[in-house]
Amino acid sequence: MKIHEYQSKELLKLFGIPTPESIVTENKISLLNAFKEFGSRAVLKVQVHAGGRGKSGGVKLVENSKDVNDFADKFFGKYFKTIQTGNDSVLINKILVEEVSNILSEMYLALLVDGSHQSINIIVSPEGGTDIEEVASKNPEKILNFPVNTILGPTDFQIREILDFLSLDIKSFSKLKNIIQGLYKLYLEKDCSLIEINPLIVDNRHELIALDAKISFDEDALYKHEDILDLRDINQENEIEIQTAELGIKYVQLKGSVGCIVNGAGLAMATMDVIQSSGLKPANFLDIGGGADEEKISKAMSAVLSDVNVKIVLVNLFGGILRCDVASRGFIMALDKYQSSAPKLIIRMQGTNSEEGKDILNATNYNISFAENLDQISKILMDKE
Amino acid sequence: MSLRIDENTKVIVQGITGKEGGFHALRCIEYGTNIVAGVTPGKGGQLFNDSINVYDSMKSAKLETDANTSLIFVPSPFAPDAILESIYSGIKTVICITEGIPVNEMIKIYKIANDNKVTLIGPNCPGLINPSANCKIGIMPGDIFTPGRIGVVSRSGTLTYEAVDQLTKNGIGQSLCVGIGGDPIIGTTFIDVLDYFINDTDTDGIVFIGEIGGTKEQEAAEFLKSVNNSKPIAALIVGASAPEGKRMGHAGAVISGDSGKAESKMNALRDAGCEIIVHPGKIADTLKKII
Numbered sequence: 001m002k003i004h005e006y007q008s009k010e011l012l013k014l015f016g017i018p019t020p021e022s023i024v025t026e027n028k029i030s031l032l033n034a035f036k037e038f039g040s041r042a043v044l045k046v047q048v049h050a051g052g053r054g055k056s057g058g059v060k061l062v063e064n065s066k067d068v069n070d071f072a073d074k075f076f077g078k079y080f081k082t083i084q085t086g087n088d089s090v091l092i093n094k095i096l097v098e099e100v101s102n103i104l105s106e107m108y109l110a111l112l113v114d115g116s117h118q119s120i121n122i123i124v125s126p127e128g129g130t131d132i133e134e135v136a137s138k139n140p141e142k143i144l145n146f147p148v149n150t151i152l153g154p155t156d157f158q159i160r161e162i163l164d165f166l167s168l169d170i171k172s173f174s175k176l177k178n179i180i181q182g183l184y185k186l187y188l189e190k191d192c193s194l195i196e197i198n199p200l201i202v203d204n205r206h207e208l209i210a211l212d213a214k215i216s217f218d219e220d221a222l223y224k225h226e227d228i229l230d231l232r233d234i235n236q237e238n239e240i241e242i243q244t245a246e247l248g249i250k251y252v253q254l255k256g257s258v259g260c261i262v263n264g265a266g267l268a269m270a271t272m273d274v275i276q277s278s279g280l281k282p283a284n285f286l287d288i289g290g291g292a293d294e295e296k297i298s299k300a301m302s303a304v305l306s307d308v309n310v311k312i313v314l315v316n317l318f319g320g321i322l323r324c325d326v327a328s329r330g331f332i333m334a335l336d337k338y339q340s341s342a343p344k345l346i347i348r349m350q351g352t353n354s355e356e357g358k359d360i361l362n363a364t365n366y367n368i369s370f371a372e373n374l375d376q377i378s379k380i381l382m383d384k385e
Numbered sequence: 386m387s388l389r390i391d392e393n394t395k396v397i398v399q400g401i402t403g404k405e406g407g408f409h410a411l412r413c414i415e416y417g418t419n420i421v422a423g424v425t426p427g428k429g430g431q432l433f434n435d436s437i438n439v440y441d442s443m444k445s446a447k448l449e450t451d452a453n454t455s456l457i458f459v460p461s462p463f464a465p466d467a468i469l470e471s472i473y474s475g476i477k478t479v480i481c482i483t484e485g486i487p488v489n490e491m492i493k494i495y496k497i498a499n500d501n502k503v504t505l506i507g508p509n510c511p512g513l514i515n516p517s518a519n520c521k522i523g524i525m526p527g528d529i530f531t532p533g534r535i536g537v538v539s540r541s542g543t544l545t546y547e548a549v550d551q552l553t554k555n556g557i558g559q560s561l562c563v564g565i566g567g568d569p570i571i572g573t574t575f576i577d578v579l580d581y582f583i584n585d586t587d588t589d590g591i592v593f594i595g596e597i598g599g600t601k602e603q604e605a606a607e608f609l610k611s612v613n614n615s616k617p618i619a620a621l622i623v624g625a626s627a628p629e630g631k632r633m634g635h636a637g638a639v640i641s642g643d644s645g646k647a648e649s650k651m652n653a654l655r656d657a658g659c660e661i662i663v664h665p666g667k668i669a670d671t672l673k674k675i676i
Contacts, residue, residue, distance in 0.1 A: 113570065115599040191489050218488050265634025318546050320546065373666055
């Protein structure tokens with residue numbers, strides 16, 4: 001689960017990590033008032049769950065009320081696109097007003113899980129304020145990445161190593177230690193899946209300050225953290241994804257024309273690959289999960305059908321706990337609402353009660369092609385193109 | 386670490402009185418697995434399926450049955466404790482089916498399992514199966530497997546079934562199939578299973594199924610380069626069509642950076658001598674070309 005920058009910074013403050021003075025606003029009047037609090041200069045930042053805001057004009061240094069007024073008119077209640085959102089856009093409901101920092105240097109600092117070391121890793125780079133992926137591919141020697149000991153947490157010698165790597169003065173040791181230990185504590189206590197401070201700056205008073213912050217949380221641990229759940233902004237999330245998640249269906253909307261319904265995440269990805277190798281594009285990832293009943297399967301089909309880009313629906317089920325006859329009845333429940341406007345269907349069913357499942361679908365008037373295996377799915381997709 | 390499972394494998398099912406645990410325990414018994422006990426705290430003294438004793442704790446179940454393996458179906462909030470209870474009872478192989486265990490908890494559990502030299506498989510995995518010994522410890526549909534000499538290792542459940550179904554329909558039997566799980570932190574990795582297959586006299590060839598996210602496939606490729614392996618390996622990586630930054634169901638299946646992409650994984654495995662399966666429908670066909 002993602003949260004906004006201003007929420008991330010509030011959490012950082014709670015854990016003792018310095019951030020710039022800032023005020024979050026929800027409308028033009030409060031934005032103008034907040035600007036006055038900072039005197040004659042401030043930075044305005046739109047609050048959306050996407051990176052790349054700066055390059056899209058969503059971050060601006062303002063020096064008079066007219067600029068603030070224009071910024072408010074341009075963004076409040078409007079939809080916003082960045083490199084990361086692609087063709088989608090996200091709604092702007094909040095704008096953060098922040099004091100202007102005098103930056104001496106910009107660095108990168110992040111914590112995330114490393115499956116290879118079975119640990120939480122700290123990643124730092126002296127190249128802050130830029131896309132870290134770009135640094136990783138062009139100047140990998142400018143990135144320091146190491147696992148934190150599960151028992152001890154970040155130790156003093158590791159913090160000295162970071163200090164040295166970032167070319168920071170030894171006088172900054174206790175400030176850096178405070179930040180890194182605070183972040184690690186926050187990561188564990190709130191079950192984060194990523195904390196990214198980009199940039200972490202040194203200002204003209206030689207203070208270390210988190211100028212931007214991105215935090216996301218482990219969805220599987222949210223049940224433990226009501227305070228974090230309260231930070232969720234569903235306006236920033238995909239509507240179909242929200243509805244399906246409530247039913248325990250894993251759905252991710254993509255941009256293609258072939259909707260798919262699959263059981264199992266691995267088989268779902270394989271099915272998307274089959275669609276792509278047939279020259280088409282998947283409209284979604286969808287894993288119904290094990291042991292689904294008619295109702296849940298009907299909802300899964302409805303979710304796929306509700307995507308206006310879907311021209312073909314591909315069902316690929318390997319029945320185990322999931323019974324194919326139950327699935328077929330669920331599909332029909334959803335399809336009946338669409339009647340003649342239902343798209344073409346390609347059905348592959350294998351395993352528990354698959355013959356029964358196919359018979360049930362065969363008895364309907366829907367436009368269905370049956371496939372025995374993944375190869376046949378490819379052939380049918382290529383014919384339908 | 387040994388992944389050998391056979392008629393000497395005595396299994397305790399943790400969470401046997403639950404819906405999932407009970408259903409799959411029965412399927413394992415039908416397949417021929419020696420399930421010797423069940424554990425559900427507070428339900429000790431009951432009989433499961435009129436034949437299997439249910440105990441309150443792993444300690445008492447282990448003491449009474451001398452089991453060596455446990456299979457966990459406990460819901461995710463309680464699963465980390467169930468794994469720990471298993472480890473401290475002296476069980477040496479723990480298979481955790483449970484999905485959705487918080488990652489930060491698994492980091493600690495992993496360390497404890499490792500320190501106690503326990504073979505942990507999963508979490509969020511389908512388990513493992515040895516068709517020639519009629520031993521299945523997991524949730525896979527038993528009827529698609531057939532005894533033979535190909536080892537299968539995979540991060541996914543249903544995709545393993547897809548692979549095995551193709552193998553069986555092409556007359557290729559399996560020696561051992563292991564689903565290592567789709568989470569970022571898992572006990573047994575590709576490297577552990579590959580190491581086992583390479584040294585296993587019952588295995589002549591390997592099907593390797595990976596997916597986007599993390600770098601476990603690249604580490605497996607490095608391992609293959611470092612050992613003297615003459616057994617043919619057919620490798621499939623799924624998720625080439627997935628966008629960056631979106632979680633594809635499995636908690637571990639999210640691309641962040643180039644190394645998490647399917648292409649980078651395929652290149653690494655190709656360099657390590659694996660035959661790359663270019664279409665998920667060609668798993669058996671690709672293997673047939675190299676064995």
